[in-house]
Structures are given as structure tokens and as C-alpha cells.
Amino acid sequence: MHEIDMTKALILTVKDWYESQPEKPKIEKIHLTVGQFTCVEPLGLQFAFEAQTRNTFLAGVELVIKDVPLIAFCHSCQQEYKPEIGLQYSCPDCKSPMNDIRYGRELKIDRLEYSAINNQHLSISN
Amino acid sequence: MHQTFDAAIELNLLHANQEGADHNRQHFDKWGITCLNIMSSPGAGKTVLLEQTLKALKAKLNIAVIEGDMTTQLDADRLRKYNVPVIPINTGRSCHLDSKMVAGGIHILEHQYQPQNLDLVLVENVGNLVCPAEFEVGEHGKVALLSVTEGEDKPLKYPVMFREADCLLITKTDLAPYLDIDLDRITFNIKQINPQVTIIPLSAKTGEGLETWLDWVQSVICIPSGTKAKHKEQQKETKI
Numbered sequence: 001m002h003e004i005d006m007t008k009a010l011i012l013t014v015k016d017w018y019e020s021q022p023e024k025p026k027i028e029k030i031h032l033t034v035g036q037f038t039c040v041e042p043l044g045l046q047f048a049f050e051a052q053t054r055n056t057f058l059a060g061v062e063l064v065i066k067d068v069p070l071i072a073f074c075h076s077c078q079q080e081y082k083p084e085i086g087l088q089y090s091c092p093d094c095k096s097p098m099n100d101i102r103y104g105r106e107l108k109i110d111r112l113e114y115s116a117i118n119n120q121h122l123s124i125s126n
Numbered sequence: 127m128h129q130t131f132d133a134a135i136e137l138n139l140l141h142a143n144q145e146g147a148d149h150n151r152q153h154f155d156k157w158g159i160t161c162l163n164i165m166s167s168p169g170a171g172k173t174v175l176l177e178q179t180l181k182a183l184k185a186k187l188n189i190a191v192i193e194g195d196m197t198t199q200l201d202a203d204r205l206r207k208y209n210v211p212v213i214p215i216n217t218g219r220s221c222h223l224d225s226k227m228v229a230g231g232i233h234i235l236e237h238q239y240q241p242q243n244l245d246l247v248l249v250e251n252v253g254n255l256v257c258p259a260e261f262e263v264g265e266h267g268k269v270a271l272l273s274v275t276e277g278e279d280k281p282l283k284y285p286v287m288f289r290e291a292d293c294l295l296i297t298k299t300d301l302a303p304y305l306d307i308d309l310d311r312i313t314f315n316i317k318q319i320n321p322q323v324t325i326i327p328l329s330a331k332t333g334e335g336l337e338t339w340l341d342w343v344q345s346v347i348c349i350p351s352g353t354k355a356k357h358k359e360q361q362k363e364t365k366i
Contacts, residue, residue, distance in 0.1 A: 002220075039260045040260070097321035107139040112135060
């Protein structure tokens, strides 16, 4: 269950950012990009994140995962194509093997959405 | 009004592991060691491959093994018979080695052996076709094994492992006549995912392909000095 290790790394990265902020903001969303040609299961990440952030400063924070399909580039046909994972990776037109992968290997923490703590107080008092 | 802000992070989810892997590789480079990461599903023949490799090459090369195993030392005990440094790493319930665990092995190498005298470190990963492919440990090359009993479709089902491999050994070829398996089909399936990979059919029992494998290992090792760096540059050009 390597999603647990990846989630630990994710939490540490976000914690580093949080601690570097002079006024501790309220983190609302964490945006990730996860390619389909990786060994990472988005549902596994969601589950591990929820379990590991319970009763921490990240409790209740939403994990938004952008799923990126596998896109390869065929040099013979000079065009991109979408391999069918589990079935067919070579070019559907000329059958050349999958040489270049353009998208689908991403495993990235993109950005955080946060609100200033003062705003948070306002929204609570309202 | 509830106002939200964005903070760009733009970091790989595995950047901590990657940093650790780069650090491990710097140690290997400093000592002139080539490191190979050996991966496969459980029972594909990693340990017997290491036994054969140590037997054939230990007179020519100074080799050490970092042996990942979930709970036991059974594999490490098998390899110690060849009188080379064998450093066991129990991963507990983790299904792969990561760069931090291998750094622990490197620390032992540094303090209990003379790593500057070593030519080759073989890292035997935990048996698993999924996770080890994503966790670099500081290796210069990745070797994957696929035994003929696992079936022709495995490269299609576990493509990341087969994409990442520099050398792919199709093992237990002596069993092929007893199975409904098409070796050409396995090769075809691997090549459509990774056209650059070196594929070697091998039987540790009959010795078929063993010489080709030993030649491959020696071809990626740093003799004479500078060759390894050149090999790495070539790899960078051919792999994404």
C-alpha cells in the first residue's frame, strides 16, 4: 500500500509550507495531478489522506485529484495517440511501439487553496 | 466574504524519495560503484539469479548485496554462502524498498566494509510488480524479471515496471515446453511498452542465457573508469 507512504510525503510537504507562513492560514484544498501511467490509485490516496489527517491541522481538507490519461507520441505518424492501458500500447495506426510518453507519468502536488485566518474568524462569526 | 488564495507548490509527490535516491547515487559514484535494482513479482527467481551471478562474477568483481525482504532473512542467508557482504533490510509491512531504507544499507557498507573497493552493489527489491517501479533507490540501472509461469499478459497489466526496466530477464525458460506460453508474445508485449529494453531469456537451472546476462552486467560496470558515466548518459538519451 504505497499510497500510505506517498500520503506521508504529501503531508510533510504541506506541513513545511504551513510552517513557513507567518500567519497560519486555513488550508481548504490540496490539488494533485496523478497520471494514469503510474502505480498510484487516486482512491487509495483519498483514503490514506483522510485516515492520516484525522485530528491534525489538515483534518477535513479536501484532496482534489486531477486524473491525467496516458498520451504517447508516435514518431512515424508524427501524432499523439492514447494507448489502451492493459491492452495495447503501440501506435494504433502504424503499430510502432510506445516510444515517447507525453502525459500520464505525473505525480505532482500542484497547489494549495487557503483562506486567511482572519477571514476564517469572520465567516465563523457571521 | 470568504476569500481564498492559491499557493503554488509544484513538487513531485515522491520528491523526498527522489532526493534520497540522488544522495545514495552520489555515494555510489564517489566510491566507483555501479548499483543495479533487481525487481520482480515474488518467486520469479531474483535470489537464484543473484546466487548464479555471485558464483560467476565474484572472482572478477567485488560485489555486495543489499537484500530487501519483508520479514525474514532467508534470502540473505542463501547469499552469505558466497562470502560477499550481504546487508539485509527488513521492510516490515512495506511492499517496496525506498531510498531511505537503502541509505541505511549504504551506512552499514560505509562503516563495516570498504565500499571504495567494491565494483557492484546488487539491490534485491521486495517481490512486487507494482510499487518498486515508482521508488528509485539510487540505482544506475533497473533489472526486472518475468518468469514464464506468470503469463504473457503481465507486461500489459503492470506496464510501469516493464517501461522502467533497462534489462528484462525472462526467467525459468526451461519450463516453457510444459506450459501453453508463447515466448515471442511475451517479448512482443514488453517491446510495445519499452522498445529500448534489453531482453534476455534465461534459465538458472540449465544455464541458458546466463552468459548473456553476465556480459550485460559487466558492460554497465565502471571499467575502465568513465565508462559508467557514458552508459548513464546513453540511458538518459534513450529513456524519458
